[in-house]
Amino acid sequence: MRDLLAALAQVRERLQEISTADARRLQELRTELLGRKAGTLTDILKALPTLDAARRKQVGGEANALKRELENALDARAAELSRAPVTAGEDLTMPSRAAWRGGLHVVTQVVDEICAIFHELGFTRAVGPEVETERYNFFALNFPKDHPALDAQDSFYLGPDVLLRTHTSPVQVRTLERYRPPVRVVIPGRVFRRDPFDPSHSPVFEQIEGLAVDEGITFVDLKATLTAFARRFFAADTKVRFRPSYFPFTEPSAEMDVACRICGGAGCPTCKQTGWMEILGAGMVHPAVLSNVDIDSERYTGYAWGMGPARIAMTRHGIPDIRLLYESDVRFLEQFTDADGAR
């Protein structure tokens, strides 16, 4: 009896050998251990009937468990060997088997990234219609009637008083009509200007508008939020400057520049030798805009901004002509399927 248990222990030690055996040795081991005629374990099992019932049960249980273990180990090793490279002769420089890779448009990627940064700064996404009335597109935004400020907003009309929005700013008005402060939204969308196509202009392009209205919001918050955005979107050490500008719906109005990404501020053709790149227009929401939507402009203040993600995408990726963005040439689109992960 003691001999049998010792014999089992010896067989168990052979398990290790199995895991490193090659195909031929594996076959030998199978015969040696489990062979029907003279397998070591087979012999042990054959000896079982000579034992009394209690011992038979003990040794038999152990022997059968070991048999299963051995079988599993032999099978596993056999499978492992069959999976190994078929031959050493394969030319591994041959190309892989690929699937098509899709991707988001480079402008979508920039829009998403910008919105994500503002999301972290507490801004949710809002949207609005592309067909607008003059009231929403201009007059609720404090554009005076028959004013030269309208010249920069040459519009496509669909009917008297109905036009394609020239900016995403009407969504400011729609949002403030629907929700009471505190309001913090970013508004991405398509806008339309009656400008013919050229390398830097497109009659249709994307814009991202932003709006924050609450008690106690100041010009300092505007600067802080937009600076934080620029440092996140470009680089933590990005130089930013704010300078005066004019928009009918903000006052004070500002434009934000960042140090040119190409020349680092020294002056180059991309930044027209100024060392700066204009990124966005902004300002404190004009009290008239708040009054137009029945918000008390003495109690509430706010800021708003707008930027062009297409222009930003062009700068970031060195795209020389805006028309490339809308031509849908597969060779162009495929260049940016990985741009998302590049950051």
Next chain:
Amino acid sequence: MIVSRRWLEALLGRALEAEETARLLTMRCAAVDAVIGIHQDLGGVLVARVTEVRRHPNADRLSLCVVDAGSARGSALEVVCGAPNVAAGRLYPFAPVGASLPGIGTLERRKIRGVESNGMLCSAKDLGLGDDHAGILELDTTAAPGTRLLDAVPLEDHQIVIDVGANRPDLLCHKGVARELAAALAGGTGGTGTAVRLPEIPGGSDNGTAARSSRPTTRQSDGVVDGVQVRLEDPEGAPRYMIAVIRGVRVGKSPRWLADRLASIGQRSINNIVDATNYILFEINQPLHAFDLAKLRGPAVVVRRARPGEKIVTLDGVERSLTADMTAICDAERPTIIAGVMGSAESEVSDRTTDLVLECAYFQPTRIRRTRRAVGLDSPSSYRFERGIDMLGMPDALRRAVDLICAVAGGTMREPPIDLWPEPVQARSVFLRPERVTQLLGIPVERSEIERHLSSVGFVAAPKDGRMAVHVPGWRPDVTAEVDLVEEVARLKGYDAFPDELRPYRPGTVPDARLERVKDYLRRALAAAGMLEARTMPLGGPDGPEAIAITNPLSAEDTHLPSRLLPGLTKRVEHNWSRRTRDIRLFEIATVFTRETGNGKRETSFVAEEIHVAGVVTGARSPLHWTAKVPDIDLWDLKYHFELAVTAAAPSCNVQPATAGAGVGWEAVQSGTGEVRGRAGPLRADAPVWAAPLFGFEIVVESAARPVPVYRPLPQTPSVERDIALVLPPGVTAASVEAVLRRVSREAVVEGDGRGRAEGGEGGAGGAGGVGGAGGGAPVEILERLVVFDEYRGPGLAPGERSVAWHCSFRDPTRTLREAEVDRVLTAALKALEGELGVRRRES
């Protein structure tokens, strides 16, 4: 707006550094787009004296000059010169060897007709100073030979190109820019080191003495000045109207200084009268119009609304029709000027003009804007009237204009100008609360600092009941409210003076737009399926009867908005084909526009907007690989893309084969309403022969949320697998077969009293009672998975018949199914299939 650095220097009485000037203006006032150096390329040119002129030994028309170019360069250089006017003892611009000249390049020492020349004496043209090439440029200077030309003669300059906002007409002249610059240079210190003073007019005398004895402003609307009757009949169009009469002018060339001033900002010199009015325009922003008194019938000047149908031949020779919305300046009989926009060819000042009528007016801005747009004429004057000029500054402006004209063209003004101003207005007063400044700007600004900033650009602030009453100068029509003054304080203080530290904020009340999330999910799903997102131009020809037309399209091609996305995407495929690209998989998510049929609430209700998603696929199913031939995308790939898009974009819809008549393809049918919300199928396109078939889909995107997935316990029991091959008679679909298979297997379990045994069920008998009937539990779906793995047509089957093979997995999650039970279910199912659809098992 282009300003000249030198002109600004004249107004400020100090030197300016161009780049720093540009920076200050950009940071405090308005963006400078460019700084352009003028004649900066003449740095190598020197003042030199010709000390001796000899005949060139080998050429009659050339002379050999001895030139003194200063001690550093040489005081006896031999220079060959071809100019007839060269004379000994005079000073000329001299380019020594090594200097470079515009359009010529760097000068080298070379022999001219056998004599070496050590440089070049220059004409005006050589220096880029004009077209005069007749002779070399004689210099009128006291500078010593050897002095840099640029240091001796005021030639070099910078043009500073300012992007002036529509709200700042005051920046459309040098005086206004100089005012801002003075404030910026003082930097809010209140220092008065730099003040703006109009420069003396060279040659100005007391020719126009009458101008100084200004006659008092009248509230009248007519009068006579020096024999000219002036009548203001349209005070709405011209609230203030002044006329001066100058007699005895000589129209001719402008003096050099005046022509140079205008040239420095890119304005061509025309004659002394036109140049003088232009100078005033660019100096102090007052448009003026001078016309010939002799051609004025009456003589009278009548300002009135034009009559419909009245015509005028404008300066550019075009006959233009006037409307009653325009203001016309007329003589006793007919209109001679479209007010503020353009004069007539007839009334123009000519060489023979001796007596001038000089108009100095304020025209109502919106009137000018509408007129200018209606007649399609742009001019520097209309540009300024549209933005609003300084109504209060008009007498000073006219006085200076008269002085200037008399100085450059002679003539005298015998009577003070007439000033028609029926309803005089005073300087506007705006209240400012210092605490409001702080509330908006976020940092405290002292009252004294506010005052300092405002007064630096011409505002006058006085305390009034704890507030400040601020008088707005006439040149700032944009400042009408308190917040306008807050902006003045902020920009004059400098935006860079404000901190930019983030402060806590309250979260907003606006939820994320669900539509944006749906679009995002949809984009990512389609991109993951190998499709590229496109953004196409939503302008083109009409793509259907519902297409919305643009009233004022840019071109004859782009006249409509899209009512569907597929036509645009198909064009993009054709574009790619034209670039020899064969494998194309594009999608787009965008708004489309159709005619609204119902009664929308929006004011734009005749246009309905919908968000659509569309995709086009053609070419190889995957990138080529050497191990096997890659097939082209076919209908079944399309069906996958369509199903994927429908799941993401329109979860309320099911994909069904297109109804008869719609062609081969599928539809997304909304459950409940039965409305078709999307379609997929082959597309027609202008395809090259090597192109693969093109397929496409388009779906209306729903903003509704997709259902939240609920966890289903992972099975703990084994499954039973069966393959069955069935012969389907013509017209029987796989979907109908699957429906029967599922129904029968469900009924089998229910009839077996919920859980116990799966008895062979009679096809259909008592099936309806099963749902919710037996024992409270929902029917157990034991047919877990049903997958088609083969289809066969051909020998062994009747024509029209096909054999379809399914792999079925059966499982009861609550217990182990027995093989026999599954066999009984299949037997029952086969019986039902045969009875209901004529489907039989295929004998192998």
